[in-house]
Amino acid sequence: MEYLLNQIVNGISQGAIYALMAIGYSVVVGVTGLITFTHGEVIMIGAFASFYIFQYIGNNLILGIIASFIASWILGMFIYYVCYDRFFEAPSHISLICTIGASMLIRNLAQIYFGPNQKPMLNIIDNKVYRIGVLQVSLMQIVILITVVVLASILAFFINNTRWGIMLRAVSQDKKAAYLMGINVRKTAMIGNCIGCGLAGIAGLLISIYYQTLQATMGGSLGMKAFSSSVLGGLTDTRYSALGGLAIGLIENLGITISTASFRDIFAFGFLITVLIIRPEGFASRKGAKSQ
Amino acid sequence: MLKIQNLSVNYGYIAAVKNISLEVNEGEIVTLIGGNGAGKTTTLMAISGLVPKASGTITFKGVNITKMSPDKIVKMGICHVPEGRRIFPSLTVYENLMAGTIGNPSLKKPQIKQLLEKNYELFPRLRERMKQSGGSLSGGEQQMLAIARGLMMDPDIIMLDEPSLGLAPIIVEEIFDLILKIRNAGKTVLLIEQNASMALSIADRGYVIETGNVVLEGKGRELLANPDVRKAYLGG
Structure with a gap:
């Protein structure tokens, strides 16, 4: 029982990281209207950016978060101009294939420049563990949860309460109509895409701190997790995508309590498939939306 | 105010609009009428910069706006209320109305408030449904929202693409009343309609378009009385 409760705590903190990735993913998909497979590589670049900052400048989490955000923002711009900008009018599989190609390119360049081996992430947060009854919560888990909640709240505030958020949502719902509102659709889509990537980069920093390792090929499975979480939430809805990420994190960690840690992905993707069989539209039930 | 000279638009090999010239003067209601596929909507999309122009x-x-990007054209003061309303459903x-104000960066907060009040007066039902999502409105309400959204940018000219499409006759009359009100408030209106008799009865001038060409032009009343127009669009 104690073990199970602690696995729930682990699941929530890992799920929070997945949630941040999924929020980024659904922002990207929402605003560009196209599926991306570069998300894992964006996560990886975010992790490496903070790794080098910690190594050469010092153990400062805030600085690491900023570095991850900027690095993945820049990568997001690259991805936008290569994979989306010219293909909005083209059939959607063209940019889809383009993102697969870009992800291979980025991953292999990363293996050349960062090395193919696992690297240990510096331990920048104290290994303090708090006990609440039978529960054990580490300082790291608290920091992760706070970071995710703060970032998600900032994003939610911008999207729901500012003119800029209205622009972003208008672009994600109807690009032609957004043009007719005088919105610079290409610029707005680019910024939205970069914000989604920036959040994914920070999630990459968090997951590499959590596992205390990072690797140039880490993006593959993490990108799929972000994608799955986002699919669970209906792809473009940030709130439900976050819920999807949390669910996958929990299921994974509960699953490995009854089996071994190497079965992690089986539980994650098994859960995805089960949910999609029962509810193909994911958790979200959109009201008032036109069917796409 | 708005002048189109020798405009042609092609979709692939198909010429949708061939050498159309037309003019809209300030304070007028001008209507383009014609059957399906005549090129009316394409003309409007070309004005808004949403389709590439072959010539013209x-x-x-x-100011020459031929090569401007769509968002800059809107900022010149041209508002385009598209066919099928295209409000933002979620x-x-x-928020839909606020999205309309993005097209006019010179608007300040108090002006936006004034415009909002004006529009709520014009469309009282929108005030009741302020917090509802756009997609949950009925067709007529969505059309009103689309027009109100366009008016929120305080444009000089408003181009309406088939505002009566798919609406009940009583609501169509309401919409045409509104168009007159909008003109009386000092806006110029370019109206596209399949409902030719309604459109011509409120229009100052009209153009009849067939297969991408302007075949007739004249005062609204004259066109309404023209035997060719009567035969083709008004059922004899």
Whole structure:
């Protein structure tokens, strides 16, 4: 029982990281209207950016978060101009294939420049563990949860309460109509895409701190997790995508309590498939939306 | 105010609009009528910069806007209420209206408030449904929202693409009343309609378009009385 409760705590903190990735993913998909497979590589670049900052400048989490955000923002711009900008009018599989190609390119360049081996992430947060009854919560888990909640709240505030958020949502719902509102659709889509990537980069920093390792090929499975979480939430809805990420994190960690840690992905993707069989539209039930 | 000279638009090999010239003067209601596929909507999309033009020039208030990007054209003061309304379904009515103000960066907060009040007066039902999502409105309400959204940018000219499409006759009359009100408030209106008799009865001038060409032009009343127009569009 104690073990199970602690696995729930682990699941929530890992799920929070997945949630941040999924929020980024659904922002990207929402605003560009196209599926991306570069998300894992964006996560990886975010992790490496903070790794080098910690190594050469010092153990400062805030600085690491900023570095991850900027690095993945820049990568997001690259991805936008290569994979989306010219293909909005083209059939959607063209940019889809383009993102697969870009992800291979980025991953292999990363293996050349960062090395193919696992690297240990510096331990920048104290290994303090708090006990609440039978529960054990580490300082790291608290920091992760706070970071995710703060970032998600900032994003939610911008999207729901500012003119800029209205622009972003208008672009994600109807690009032609957004043009007719005088919105610079290409610029707005680019910024939205970069914000989604920036959040994914920070999630990459968090997951590499959590596992205390990072690797140039880490993006593959993490990108799929972000994608799955986002699919669970209906792809473009940030709130439900976050819920999807949390669910996958929990299921994974509960699953490995009854089996071994190497079965992690089986539980994650098994859960995805089960949910999609029962509810193909994911958790979200959109009201008032036109069917796409 | 708006002048289109020798405009042609092609979709692939198909010429949708061939050498159309037309002019809209300030304070007028001008209507383009014609059957399906005549090129009316394409003409409007070309003015808004949403389709590439094969040839021709478009000038607005003396400025050549032929090669401007769509968002800059809107900022010149040209508002285009598209066919099929195209409101943002998951934005609330209020947010839809706010989205309209993006097209006019010179608007300040108090002006936006004034415009909002004006529009709520013009469309009282929108005030009731302020917090509802756009997609949950009925067809007529969505059309009103689309027009109100366009008016929120305080444009000089408003181009309406088939505002009566798919609406009940009583609501169509309401919409045409509104168009007159909008003109009386000092806006110029370019109206596209399949409902030719309604459109011509409120229009100052009209153009009849067939297969991409302007075949007739004249005062609204004259066109309404023209035997060819009567035969083709008004059922004899």
